[in-house]
Amino acid sequence: MSKTEDVEKAASVSSTSPSHSSQDNVPFIPASLTVSNLQYEITIPKPLKEGEKKPAFKKLPNIQRALLTNVAAKAMPGRVFAIMGPSGSGKTTLLDLIADRQARNVGKLQGEILLNDVPVKEYGSIRKRLIGYVTQEDDFIETLTVLETLTFAAKMRLPRSMSNADKIARVHSVMQELNLTHIKDTKVGGAVIRGISGGEKRRVTIGIELLSSPSVLLLDEPTSGLSSTDALNVANAIKDLSKKGRTVILTVHQPRSDIYELFDDLLLLSQGNVVYFGKAQSATTYFEALGHETPVGWNVADYFLDLITEHQGSEDSEHVASSSHENFAKRYTEHLSSNPQAYLTQLLQEHGVHSSEKLQRDELLARFKEEYSTEFAATTLTQIGLITQRSLTNLARHPTIFQASVVIHIIFALVVGSLFSGLQDRPEMGATSFNKSIALFFITSFLATMTFSAMPQFIIERSLFLRERAAGMYRTSSYFAAKTIVETLSYTILSVVFVVITYYLIGLKGSILYYFISVAVFVNVALSLIAAIGAGAENAEVGMNFLSLINTMAMLFSGFIVSRVDIPKGWIWAFWASYYQWAFSGLLNNEFRDAADAQKSEATLRYFGIWDLEWLTKWNAVLILLGYFVFFRVIGLLLLLAKKA
Incomplete structure (x- = not known):
């Protein structure tokens, strides 16, 4: 033919x-x-026929x-x-x-x-x-x-x-x-x-x-x-x-x-x-x-x-x-x-x-x-290195991701530090250091809330990730490892800047090294929660709503708004599940457990219900927060692995 x-x-x-x-x-x-x-x-x-109602x-x-x-x-x-x-x-x-x-x-x-x-x-x-x-x-x-x-x-x-x-x-x-x-x-x-x-x-x-x-x-x-x-x-x-x-x-x-x-x-x-x-x-x-x-x-x-x-x-x-x-x-x-x-x-x-x-x-x-003899052209280490380099370049150049965050953290650190520096203990609270307790809770609340800004950016970058992964550029684990490195590094720097300013302005007496470590770990726990929710959420709006719900619950059961001893038995599980609680308890222990004014320190820890919890040391609190960090990161990785392009 x-x-x-x-x-x-x-x-x-x-x-x-x-x-x-x-x-x-x-x-x-x-x-x-x-x-x-x-x-x-x-x-x-x-599908329903015209005029038919769903039973x-x-x-x-x-x-x-x-x-x-x-x-x-x-x-x-x-x-x-x-x-x-x-x-x-x-x-x-x-x-x-x-x-x-x-x-x-x-x-x-x-x-x-x-x-x-x-x-x-x-x-x-x-x-x-x-x-x-x-x-x-x-x-x-x-x-x-x-x-x-x-x-x-x-x-x-x-x-x-x-x-x-x-x-x-x-x-x-x-x-x-x-x-x-x-x-x-x-x-x-x-x-x-x-x-x-x-x-x-x-x-x-x-x-x-x-x-x-x-x-x-x-x-x-x-x-x-x-x-x-x-x-x-x-x-x-x-x-x-x-x-x-x-x-x-x-x-x-x-x-x-x-x-x-x-x-x-x-x-x-x-x-x-x-x-x-x-x-x-x-x-x-x-x-x-x-x-x-x-x-x-x-x-x-x-x-x-x-x-x-x-x-x-x-x-x-x-x-x-x-x-x-x-x-x-x-x-x-x-x-x-x-x-x-x-x-x-x-x-x-x-x-x-x-x-x-x-x-x-x-x-x-x-x-x-x-x-084409290998599934991925680049090795796993090369993938992690290239994604890390790209993310760091983006951080350094983008005016609203990291640069603006540094400015905001400095401004709010100055505001918080100057606000609480002259605040006196209230007589009606008894012999407690309630002013510093408020400051410590506000520090944790502010830093956790500031991580919310990462959610929209995470959703935006997720779209790019899904396209690149579908093209066979890199493994999901390589992407997640690189993102974890960059996010942990950047938010640790932000938290350290915030702590340095507020520590001296407020007049905190606990170990400044512990403040650096504990606050940095806590902020990265909050960020890891955002990564987990962002990996599974359909869009930024859904993610923000879900994040607000979890964050509000964690804040409500942090032990500051309602002391541990006053929380109803049916809700005590929420207290132990709150990552806020572990951060706040660790900061309280660091500031008051071995303070010079023993009477005032003991009264403060008793008020918040952690004086008799001898096992709840400040370093145990950090270890538990690290557990939360790993847990949320693993959940985020699993959700990204399950996510389709």
């Missing part, structure tokens, strides 16, 4: 031997990607909902493969399945996804380096420059056998390829810091994936949210990448006409069904044969989406008989079965001619595994 010119051209580009750029040592292996009869279903509660105290039965139904298509090297369809048609779901990143509602998958006729799953962990995935979100550390951002990714993703000089050379090669060289020293920017444009950010995101030279590049809505000029620039950059032999697959909603002209192949989806697959420029001819001619002057992409949306619903078997909608999915199936010259049929036949022999498939798989 004769083949079309386009199929022959695509086949000539698809070589199974790795190619090497003259500018770097990163191998590039052209590869086709085939989606064969893909069916994807998830389990959901049965009280009764769970609705579950049903299976098909997000994709018998999707078949093929993407070839050297061509831009666009996936279009109305919202909810399954575009991103298909992309997630190809990249093996279906995060939520993991369901039942049937069919196959093949890379050069080899099932993708047979490649194991190396498939993350063979298939690059550019998500819609451009998540970056806003204080880093474009060069620093790409260099970090290169050191994480490129093979250990490459020298640092070769990795930097690869970074410059990618920047040149994507026209980013002129902004290499400009900060990426974000909500606080002004940086590069939206289109440039999108190209940096693409560059991160290109560093490891993937065979297939997936892009989810690469032009969404961009100005028309930026969108066209990004689309042209994507087209240039395909011309070099890379397989490019992207989803797009409603591209402008000049962007649509850059597409080689087009897959149209409607409610998870294929309504067209073929050359992008032949789609108008196909729909004209069905009696739907594109109006003069219309953008064909807009017309296709309007047409599909208008006729959606006909795939529902309950409405087929009575619906006036045209079932485009059924018409496409008939087209495939009755037309031996259909584009998909030709592509699949061409594929069989060149790579159907098992020996050739095994040799190709062995070559891939040889090029």
Whole structure:
């Protein structure tokens, strides 16, 4: 059977031997990607019919909902493969399945996804380096420059056998390829810091994936949210990448006409069904044969989406008989079965001619595994070191994360110190040092509350972490270890600054070394609680609400507001569970247990109910706080491990 010119051209580009750029040592292996009869279903509660009310105290039965139904298509090297369809048609779901990143509602998958006729799953962990995935979100550390951002990714993703000089050379090669060289020293920017444009950010995101030279590049809505000029620039950059032999697959909603002209192949989806697959420029001819001619002057992409949306619903078997909608999915199936010259049929036949022999498939798989021999390119220590360095750089440069916190801590330390320095003991409290007790409680309360500011930043960085982890950059444990190092160091410095000022202004007499250690440990316990909640919370608002509840309970049962001896027996467990209590008890012991005024000190400790607790020494309190620190950190790590991208 004769083949079309386009199929022959695509086949000539698809070589199974790795190619090497003259500018770097990163191998590039052209590869086709085939989606064969893909069916994807998830389990959901049965939707209520119109006017039907949900029964009280009764769970609705579950049903299976098909997000994709018998999707078949093929993407070839050297061509831009666009996936279009109305919202909810399954575009991103298909992309997630190809990249093996279906995060939520993991369901039942049937069919196959093949890379050069080899099932993708047979490649194991190396498939993350063979298939690059550019998500819609451009998540970056806003204080880093474009060069620093790409260099970090290169050191994480490129093979250990490459020298640092070769990795930097690869970074410059990618920047040149994507026209980013002129902004290499400009900060990426974000909500606080002004940086590069939206289109440039999108190209940096693409560059991160290109560093490891993937065979297939997936892009989810690469032009969404961009100005028309930026969108066209990004689309042209994507087209240039395909011309070099890379397989490019992207989803797009409603591209402008000049962007649509850059597409080689087009897959149209409607409610998870294929309504067209073929050359992008032949789609108008196909729909004209069905009696739907594109109006003069219309953008064909807009017309296709309007047409599909208008006729959606006909795939529902309950409405087929009575619906006036045209079932485009059924018409496409008939087209495939009755037309031996259909584009998909030709592509699949061409594929069989060149790579159907098992020996050739095994040799190709062995070559891939040889090029990518380890699950992670960087060692665990290298991962921790690079993430730590990046976080410290961000701390030093960001005006609202650390720098502002230092200023705030100094200001409030001066306020607290001057406030309590002249406060006299109240006669009605008896022979107790109640003024210093108030000061110690206020110090713990203020420092714990100040850690709340870390929650929004933690949620923001979590999004970046999930994307980088999904790309196979580093282990979750490496990220968490680096974050623990940086957070512990920075908040220890803040607490020491606060203690130095308040200690001398208030006139505290206990061991200043103990104050340094105890307050630093307590602050990091509070921070570890935030890390645990932030790892599991859906968003910053939910996290802040949950944190406020726990913190308020811990403060209420700290032993200051209500003494231990006055707490009802039913609530005494909350006293022992409160991390505030251990910090406050330790500070009280440090200040009063061996004080010169024994009578006043004993009265103070008796008032707060810890005089007779001889085992509750100040250092035991620190050890217990360290236990809380480890416990919250472990919980945070486990929640991050369970978190899906």
